[in-house]
Amino acid sequence: MQFFGSSEISPSPPLPTASGNNAHMMYVFNRNGVCLLYREWNRPLRTLDSNQDHKLMFGLLFSLKSLTAKMDPSSVEKGNLGVPQLPGQGCSFHSFRTNTYKLSFMESPSGIKIILVTHPKASDLRESLKYIYNLYVEYVVKNPLYTPGTPIKKLLELGLDFTSKAFDVRVDVQISEAASAMLFCAQLIIDLLNLIWGEHYLISFYLEDKVRVVYTVELN
Amino acid sequence: MAPVVPRSGDAIFANVERVNSELFTLTYGAIVRQLLTDLEEVEEVNKQLDQMGYNIGIRLIDEFLAKSNVTRCVDFRETAEVIAKVGFKMFLGVTASVTNWDAEGTCCSLILDDNPLVDFVELPDTCQGLYYCNILSGVVRGALEMVSMKTEITWIRDMLRGDDAFELQVKLLKQVPEEYPYKDDE
Numbered sequence: 378m379q380f381f382g383s384s385e386i387s388p389s390p391p392l393p394t395a396s397g398n399n400a401h402m403m404y405v406f407n408r409n410g411v412c413l414l415y416r417e418w419n420r421p422l423r424t425l426d427s428n429q430d431h432k433l434m435f436g437l438l439f440s441l442k443s444l445t446a447k448m449d450p451s452s453v454e455k456g457n458l459g460v461p462q463l464p465g466q467g468c469s470f471h472s473f474r475t476n477t478y479k480l481s482f483m484e485s486p487s488g489i490k491i492i493l494v495t496h497p498k499a500s501d502l503r504e505s506l507k508y509i510y511n512l513y514v515e516y517v518v519k520n521p522l523y524t525p526g527t528p529i530k531k532l533l534e535l536g537l538d539f540t541s542k543a544f545d546v547r548v549d550v551q552i553s554e555a556a557s558a559m560l561f562c563a564q565l566i567i568d569l570l571n572l573i574w575g576e577h578y579l580i581s582f583y584l585e586d587k588v589r590v591v592y593t594v595e596l597n
Numbered sequence: 598m599a600p601v602v603p604r605s606g607d608a609i610f611a612n613v614e615r616v617n618s619e620l621f622t623l624t625y626g627a628i629v630r631q632l633l634t635d636l637e638e639v640e641e642v643n644k645q646l647d648q649m650g651y652n653i654g655i656r657l658i659d660e661f662l663a664k665s666n667v668t669r670c671v672d673f674r675e676t677a678e679v680i681a682k683v684g685f686k687m688f689l690g691v692t693a694s695v696t697n698w699d700a701e702g703t704c705c706s707l708i709l710d711d712n713p714l715v716d717f718v719e720l721p722d723t724c725q726g727l728y729y730c731n732i733l734s735g736v737v738r739g740a741l742e743m744v745s746m747k748t749e750i751t752w753i754r755d756m757l758r759g760d761d762a763f764e765l766q767v768k769l770l771k772q773v774p775e776e777y778p779y780k781d782d783e
Contacts, residue, residue, distance in 0.1 A: 410778035432779055439777055486669045487658050487743045488775065507663075514663040518656045525655055 401478060401494045405513065407526060408488025410435045413517075414529045438482060438490060445470040471503060481506060489513065606686025609664055613687065622716045629729060639726040646728070650735020651742075658740040661687065673769050674698070676746070677705045680737065680767075689713055697766075706753060709763040720757045728752050734765060745773045 405414040412431040425433065449468045472481040474497055481493045483506035491506050491513075517523055632642045665683050670676040681693040691713065697706040714730050728734075734750040741748045747770040754760035 408775055436777070436779065485659065485662050487662055488745075489659065510659075511663045514660045518659045 401496070402492075403494070403509075404431070404434055404490075404492040405509075405529070406431075406435050406438075406490040406492070409526065411526060412528065413489075434492065435490075438492065441473075442469055442484070472501070483507065483510065485510060606665075606683040606692065609683070609687045610690060613664065615690075618690070618713050619716070622713055622718075625714050625732075626718060629727075633724065633727075639724055643726075643728050643731050646731035647735040647738075650732035650737075651739035652735075653732070654736040654739020654741075655743050657688070657736060658743040661740065672702065673746075674702055674705075676741070677707065677767060680740075681707050684740075685709070693765075703769040705767055707765045707767060709765070712756070712763050715757060715763075718757060725758070728755065729757050730755070730763065737765070737767065745775065747771050747773060 401419045402417045403414070404412060406412055410432070412435070415427065415431065423430075446468055451468075469484060470482065472479060474480075477497060479495050479497045479499050481495065481499070481502040482490065483503060484490045489510065491509050493502055493506060493509075495502065517529055518525075523529070629642070629646070632645055633639075636642050636645060661684055665687060667679055667683065670679055677695045681695045685691055685693045685707075689712075691709060691711045693707040693709045695705050695707055698704070712730060714733070718729060720727060720729065730752070734752065738748055738750050749768045749770055751766050751768075752764070753766045754762055754764035756763055
């Protein structure tokens with residue numbers, strides 16, 4: 378999944394915001410409440426630590442879904458509030474809007490919930506959420522190294538391997554001019570990633586031909 | 598939300614990436630062959646194929662849901678129809694038919710007239726207990742489990758054992774509704 382900015386993931390038309398960034402946050406949960414992915418692009422206020430934040434979000438959506446299904450005027454009454462429902466069954470809410478943000482939600486019958494928090498003037502984002510679900514399928518589900526039910530941490534892209542961990546810096550270089558150019562490149566990439574995502578990355582960089590650069594950045 | 602008509606299996610099949618069917622058949626044959634060499638016991642191989650199918654099924658369901666746009670099936674009958682017409686078509690390129698419903702509507706048979714896994718295959722005498730296509734039963738079981746249905750799937754008729762068609766019996770054991778996963782501790 379390449380999330381270098383929200384404009385790539387959202388096919389909806391651009392909105393009148395000054396920064397150009399339409400989405401504020403994105404969550405992906407699975408049916409057991411595990412937060413598979415959390416990304417934020419614009420979140421000025423954080424009141425809880427991330428675990429509690431995820432639990433709160435999941436709980437909110439679970440309850441809202443339950444409530445909206447029970448209040449559905451068009452379906453036959455099915456038990457009392459709090460009786461568990463099958464994912465995707467009955468009616469399901471798809472967005473709510475406050476004066477400062479809009480939250481759009483999509484749940485697949487397999488229990489994967491995708492949540493996008495955006496600018497309140499955002500249009501209906503169901504197509505975007507479906508698009509994200511397709512991306513999830515292509516890059517996460519089909520990734521043989523991904524264990525279903527665990528948070529999405531590892532991104533595989535071409536020959537570059539990114540994972541996030543905490544550790545030491547170690548550079549191992551075999552000298553050549555190409556190597557130092559590559560080092561410079563790798564440093565740039567790391568800085569860029571830190572800037573975008575605020576996490577620390579490990580990059581292993583292997584060149585196939587005569588030059589072998591193993592550049593591993595491990596950060597504490 | 599305007600109901601989106603599920604695209605028929607043919608339309609989706611035309612859109613997904615496909616591989617050569619002989620390659621697929623031969624690869625599957627090689628896998629079974631290797632399992633037989635490694636495990637030697639036919640029962641073990643059957644179990645292993647089922648487990649492999651299960652692991653495939655739990656991932657396959659997301660791809661199926663994303664590409665086929667089906668909404669939640671109302672009952673098990675609809676589920677079986679969707680599996681037979683859309684699911685099998687999308688992934689194997691063949692459609693199955695659904696028959697033999699029992700009185701409560703929880704048990705049915707999927708009949709495959711054409712099975713790409715068994716082209717060119719003959720079972721030798723030493724492997725007579727082998728369910729060659731057992732991976733399919735695992736796939737369906739895994740996929741249904743991810744949509745909260747616990748099922749039991751067995752092969753009733755198997756062409757490699759001399760019957761005239763492939764018949765898979767799908768029995769719904771129970772529907773497991775989702776529960777709030779967090780305990781009330783924090």
